Amino acid sequence: MSPPVTAPxxxxxxxxxxxxxxxxxxxxxxxxxxxxxxxxxxxxGVNLLLLVAGGAAGGPPIxxxxxxxxxxxxxxxxxxxxxxxxxxxxxxxxxxxxxxSWQLNGHDEVQDDLEDRRVARRAALDRAAYTDADVGTEPExxxxxxxxxxxxxxxxxxxx
Amino acid sequence: xxxxxxWLLPLPVVLPLFGAGLALALWRHGRAQGVxxxxxxxxxxxxxxxxxxxxxxxxxxxELGSWAAPVGINLVADRVSTLMLTVSFAVTLAVxxxxxxxxxxxxxxxxxxxxxxxTYLVLTAGVADAFLTGDLFNLFVGFEVLLAASYVxxxxxxxxxxxxxxxxxxxxxxxxxxxxxxxxxxxxxATGTLNLAQLALRIPELDPGLRMVLQVMLLLAFxxxxxxxxxxxxxxxxxxxxxAPVTAVFAGLLTKVGVYAIIRTxxxxxxxxxxxxxxxxxxxxxxxxxxxxxxxxxxxKRLVSFTLVSHIGFMLFGISLSSEAGLGAAIxxxxxxxxxxxxxxxxxxxxxxxxxxTSLNDLGGLAKVAPVLAVLFFIxxxxxxGVPPFSGFLGKVGLIEAGVAxxxxxxxxxxxxxxxTSLLTLYALVKAWNKAFWQPVPENLPxxxxxxxxxGSTAVLVSFGxxxxxxxxxxxxxxxxxxxxLRDRGQYVLAVLPDGQRGEGESADVTEDASDGVGxxxxxxxxxxxxxxxxxxxxxxxATxxxxxxxxATxxxxxxxxAxxx
Numbered sequence: 001m002s003p004p005v006t007a008p009x010x011x012x013x014x015x016x017x018x019x020x021x022x023x024x025x026x027x028x029x030x031x032x033x034x035x036x037x038x039x040x041x042x043x044x045g046v047n048l049l050l051l052v053a054g055g056a057a058g059g060p061p062i063x064x065x066x067x068x069x070x071x072x073x074x075x076x077x078x079x080x081x082x083x084x085x086x087x088x089x090x091x092x093x094x095x096x097x098x099x100x101s102w103q104l105n106g107h108d109e110v111q112d113d114l115e116d117r118r119v120a121r122r123a124a125l126d127r128a129a130y131t132d133a134d135v136g137t138e139p140e141x142x143x144x145x146x147x148x149x150x151x152x153x154x155x156x157x158x159x160x
Numbered sequence: 161x162x163x164x165x166x167w168l169l170p171l172p173v174v175l176p177l178f179g180a181g182l183a184l185a186l187w188r189h190g191r192a193q194g195v196x197x198x199x200x201x202x203x204x205x206x207x208x209x210x211x212x213x214x215x216x217x218x219x220x221x222x223e224l225g226s227w228a229a230p231v232g233i234n235l236v237a238d239r240v241s242t243l244m245l246t247v248s249f250a251v252t253l254a255v256x257x258x259x260x261x262x263x264x265x266x267x268x269x270x271x272x273x274x275x276x277x278x279t280y281l282v283l284t285a286g287v288a289d290a291f292l293t294g295d296l297f298n299l300f301v302g303f304e305v306l307l308a309a310s311y312v313x314x315x316x317x318x319x320x321x322x323x324x325x326x327x328x329x330x331x332x333x334x335x336x337x338x339x340x341x342x343x344x345x346x347x348x349x350a351t352g353t354l355n356l357a358q359l360a361l362r363i364p365e366l367d368p369g370l371r372m373v374l375q376v377m378l379l380l381a382f383x384x385x386x387x388x389x390x391x392x393x394x395x396x397x398x399x400x401x402x403x404a405p406v407t408a409v410f411a412g413l414l415t416k417v418g419v420y421a422i423i424r425t426x427x428x429x430x431x432x433x434x435x436x437x438x439x440x441x442x443x444x445x446x447x448x449x450x451x452x453x454x455x456x457x458x459x460x461k462r463l464v465s466f467t468l469v470s471h472i473g474f475m476l477f478g479i480s481l482s483s484e485a486g487l488g489a490a491i492x493x494x495x496x497x498x499x500x501x502x503x504x505x506x507x508x509x510x511x512x513x514x515x516x517x518t519s520l521n522d523l524g525g526l527a528k529v530a531p532v533l534a535v536l537f538f539i540x541x542x543x544x545x546g547v548p549p550f551s552g553f554l555g556k557v558g559l560i561e562a563g564v565a566x567x568x569x570x571x572x573x574x575x576x577x578x579x580x581t582s583l584l585t586l587y588a589l590v591k592a593w594n595k596a597f598w599q600p601v602p603e604n605l606p607x608x609x610x611x612x613x614x615x616g617s618t619a620v621l622v623s624f625g626x627x628x629x630x631x632x633x634x635x636x637x638x639x640x641x642x643x644x645x646l647r648d649r650g651q652y653v654l655a656v657l658p659d660g661q662r663g664e665g666e667s668a669d670v671t672e673d674a675s676d677g678v679g680x681x682x683x684x685x686x687x688x689x690x691x692x693x694x695x696x697x698x699x700x701x702x703a704t705x706x707x708x709x710x711x712x713a714t715x716x717x718x719x720x721x722x723a724x725x726x
Contacts, residue, residue, distance in 0.1 A: 027335070032327060039334055046341045053349035076348065079297055083341055086304045093311055094330060097323055104320045111324045112333070113397040119456050 008052045016052065019045030032098040032108040038090060043087040047080045166213045169222040169235045171207040172245055172288035175200045180281035187274040194260050194369030197277045201256060201284065205249040216638070219645075219655040221294070228662040229294075230355045235657060238296035240491060244291045244420055247495050251502045252284050252411050254621040258506055259405035261613035275312065283309035283409070294656055296347060296354040299421065300340055303385070307333050310414060313406045314398060321401050329398035335383035343377035350374065357656035360428050373522045379422065386418030387436045388476060389446035392469045396453065399468075400518070401460035401548055404509025405462070411468050412502030416494055419475050420634050426479060427487070427646040437697060439480030440570045447473030447581040454588040460511060461518045463592055464504055467585055468543060471497055474581075474720040477574050478559050481566050487643035489558030492636055496543075496551040503540040503621040510618060511596060512536065516606050520592060534597050539622050541593065543629075545586035551629040556582060558636070561632035 019041050026038025054076030059066030061074045098108040179200030183193040214220060219238035223229055237245075259276065286306025293299050311333070315326035348354055350370055351362040363371060380391075387395040395415070399407050450470025457463040475497070478490025506520065514530050515523040527534040543550035556578060563575040628635060645651060 035331055037337075039331070042338055046338050046345065049342060050348070053345040057261075075354075076345075079344070079348075082297075082301065086308075086337075089308060089332060090311070090330070093308075094334075096329065097315065097327055097640075100318050101323050101327065104323060110327050113328075115457075115459060115462060119458065122458075123456065142424040147221070 008054075008056055012048055012052050016045050016048045018047065030109045032094070032101060032110055035065050035110065036098065039094070040087070040091060045084070047083050047087075050080050050083065052077045166220045166222040167211065168211055168214075169220055169237055170224070172204040172249065173235075173285050173292065175204045176206075176281040176288065177284040180278040180285065183281060186491035187278075190263070190274070192440050193274075193277040194263075197256055197378075198253070198260075199251045200281060201249060204284070204288065205246070205253055207414065208242060208246040208249050211237045214247045215239050215242045216641070219652060220708060221655050227578065229656050230353055230358045230662065233298050234294040234355070234656060235292045236356075236652070237292055238652065239618065239638065239645050240420070240423065241291045243491065243495060243638065243642060244416070245288060246414075247498050248287055248291070248413050249284070250624065251498055251621065252287075252409060254279075254617050254624070255409045255412075255502065255506065256280065256403045257508075257617040258408075258614050259403075261611050261617065262403075262509075265611045265614070276316065279309045279312045280409075282306075283313065287413055287417055291420060294356050296344055296356060296359065297502075300337070302343060303417070303421075304337060306414065306417065306514075307337065310410060314402045314410070315404065316403060319557055325398040325401040328431045329392055332384065332394040336381050339384070340375065340381035343374065343381055346377065347374055355656070356428055359386040362655050363429050371430065372434060375426075375435060378425050378429075379435070379658065382418045382421045382425070383442075384418075385466045386415050386422060386476075387469050387472055388442055389449050389469075389473070390442075392446065392472075396457075396462055396465040396470055399465045400459065403513065404505060407465075408502045408505035408509065411465070412498045412503050414591045415472055416498055419472065419479075419494055421485070422476075423479055423490070423646065426482070428649055428652060431482075431647075431649060433480075433482035434481050436482055439476060441573055443473045443476035443480055444574055444577045445473075446476060447472065447577055451581045451588065453586040455584060455591075456524060456587075457494065458520050459518050460508055460520060460592050461505075462524070463520075463588055464508055467588065468501055470581055470585065471501070471544070474556065474559060477578060480574075481562050481571060482582060483562060483566060484640065484643045485562035485565060486559070486648055487646055488636070488640035489555060491639040491642055492551075492558055492632075493555035495635065495639070496555045496625070499621060499625045499628060500540045500543045500552060503618065503625055504537075504544060506614075506621060507533070507537045507540065510610055510614060512531060513594065513614075514608055514610055515602075516608070520595040522602060523596040525597070525605075527597035529601060529605065530610065533610065536615070536618055536622055537597065538593070540625055541589040543625055546582040546588055547586070549629060549631055551625060554629065554632045554636070620641070 023040075023042030023045060025036045026034050028040065029035060029038070054073035056072070058070045058072035061071040101108045179196050183196050186192045186196070211220060215237050216239060219235050219236055221229075221234055223232050223234045225232055227233075259280075263276075283306050286302050286304075286309060289302035289305060290299055293302055311326065311330050314329055315322050344354065350366055351359060353359060353362060363374070366375070384391045384394075399410055402410065426668055447470050450466055450468075450473060453471060454463050454466035457466055457572075471493075475490045475493050478486045478488075478493060480486070508531055511523065511526065512518050514533060517523055539550075543552045545652070546552040546556045560575050560578060563571045
């Protein structure tokens with residue numbers, strides 16, 4: 001018998017890298033459907049990563065069936081199972097959201113924050129966000145402001 | 161360490177989940193659902209308060225299904241988790257009463273009760289699980305439970321605006337979950353365990369570079385959930401669109417679960433403050449960028465959301481000091497902030513109801529029209545800004561004292577940044593007060609009467625925030641003891657693994673395995689050596705070096721790792 005292999009398979013590692021790379025690329029898209037596919041791919045990549053974390057593949061981890069040295073680690077498999085279930089549920093929810101978005105808007109593009117744009121535009125125009133009663137109406141220039149001030153001694157100064 | 165009370169531990173998770181199932185089965189009977197939710201949350205609150213008192217004399221541990229700790233999953237209730245649990249159940253109960261009253265008023269158009277109650281209960285169960293768990297993967301499951309519930313709540317009703325905001329929220333949350341899952345995979349590959357107590361023993365043995373990678377990955381995942389600055393952009397966009405009670409409970413609890421996870425992992429798994437400088441920088445950026453965002457806003461809901469981001473910075477400030485005083489102040493600040501931020505969002509919900517808008521342009525004169533509402537806004541607003549004598553002031557003073565005591569230049573910069581942030585918070589809230597409550601009353605103000613129960617539940621929450629200030633002395637003492645316990649990792653590890661190897665439940669096969677396979681040096685010797693390592697931990701709080709240089713302990717841990725990870 002050859003000694004048990006402990007290192008995980010390189011193929012799995014390469015597949016993990018490829019899945020996550022493709023997934024991240026798709027995540028950067030505007031269309032929610034593509035984002036969902038990206039999430040599924042990334043999720044599967046991470047699940048495979050968990051399997052890799054468990055070490056090399058081995059026999060079924062049942063006492064009496066496999067030599068303990070050659071057992072595969074069951075814990076990562078249980079974790080992957082949990083993660084798969086979670087990803088499935090959330091994917092279904094996201095698909096429903098994409099469909100609803102298509103129902104409402106005729107497309108499923110992830111949209112920008114509108115209020116953010118509004119605040120930025122107002123700032124670019126250098127306009128006050130709102131008017132309030134305390135501010136009052138400011139005169140345009142210094143001359144006008146001076147003209148508005150009622151001067152009690154105006155006659156003496158002789159401003160004809 | 162386990163007392164009779166450890167049977168209480170699963171209740172805060174099980175009761176809401178059971179209630180959720182029952183409420184879902186009774187979806188036709190709105191009134192029965194309401195009663196079920198109130199009962200489930202009240203009982204959970206009672207259990208949390210009992211544990212809060214009991215945990216003061218030592219952590220409570222329970223092993224699920226009686227499987228011994230590193231094999232099975234365990235729940236741990238120490239001072240921090242019970243405090244968080246109690247405050248969050250108090251807050252969720254108040255918000256539930258508010259939403260019940262709103263449902264009665266609006267005929268359930270805003271909050272479709274048939275879905276709302278079960279989801280809300282699942283959300284609280286997820287939050288409770290995240291606070292109580294002693295296992296990293298179970299923490300992930302707790303997060304997923306609360307996030308899945310929050311996806312439903314944030315898109316409740318499926319209007320265009322909620323779908324738009326919800327999409328961003330769901331995708332960002334999923335991304336953080338994937339990061340967390342990746343981190344879990346790497347942690348497992350490196351240590352062969354996911355039990356937090358066992359990780360506390362094994363992570364210090366790792367190569368410093370690898371340890372740093374694990375720390376950064378976990379921080380990254382939690383920082384998205386906690387909305388720490390470069391990763392906070394999703395929050396002010398998505399939260400304000402949800403119904404008022406949903407926004408209130410999200411703002412109060414969900415980000416704090418992230419903060420709690422940061423506190424737990426940083427103190428238990430990565431002591432020694434390797435990344436403190438980075439955390440300080442992030443805290444400063446979060447505080448300042450958040451509050452500048454709030455100042456620029458013209459919508460009161462968004463304004464309050466930005467103050468939420470900014471004040472997460474205060475908590476991170478306390479954590480980054482990695483001193484007992486800093487942590488104690490941070491925990492106190494979390495307690496204060498959960499109540500005050502939730503109350504503020506509930507009040508904003510009432511403002512929207514009375515004024516017919518959340519835009520500061522359209523609001524005005526509410527102080528004249530609805531004086532009670534004005535008082536209800538004023539108290540939490542001043543509390544948040546840190547005006548004495550409220551709890552916000554006490555929390556900030558605690559943080560500033562801890563920062564000055566720390567004395568590092570960056571800590572002093574943070575102290576200054578904290579003061580500036582408080583002032584700007586005051587400015588932003590006074591601006592909102594001036595626009596919404598003082599200006600002339602708009603002509604077409606609808607003659608809405610505010611439902612008494614909505615105002616009542618808000619008032620209860622507001623006064624709860626004031627009560628925190630009144631009883632700040634004992635509470636601050638409790639948070640400081642909680643921080644001391646967090647710093648003394650040995651107590652946590654000993655509570656979970658009394659002999660340094662196994663919990664108190666059953667794991668017959670593994671014990672056999674340990675004496676057969678690993679037992680070459682003799683099982684007793686292994687046990688003695690490992691207990692020795694724990695003693696070192698217990699006597700010397702932050703001493704990871706002691707552990708690392710202890711050759712005997714390293715040997716034991718290596719064999720131990722082999723036993724678990726073939």
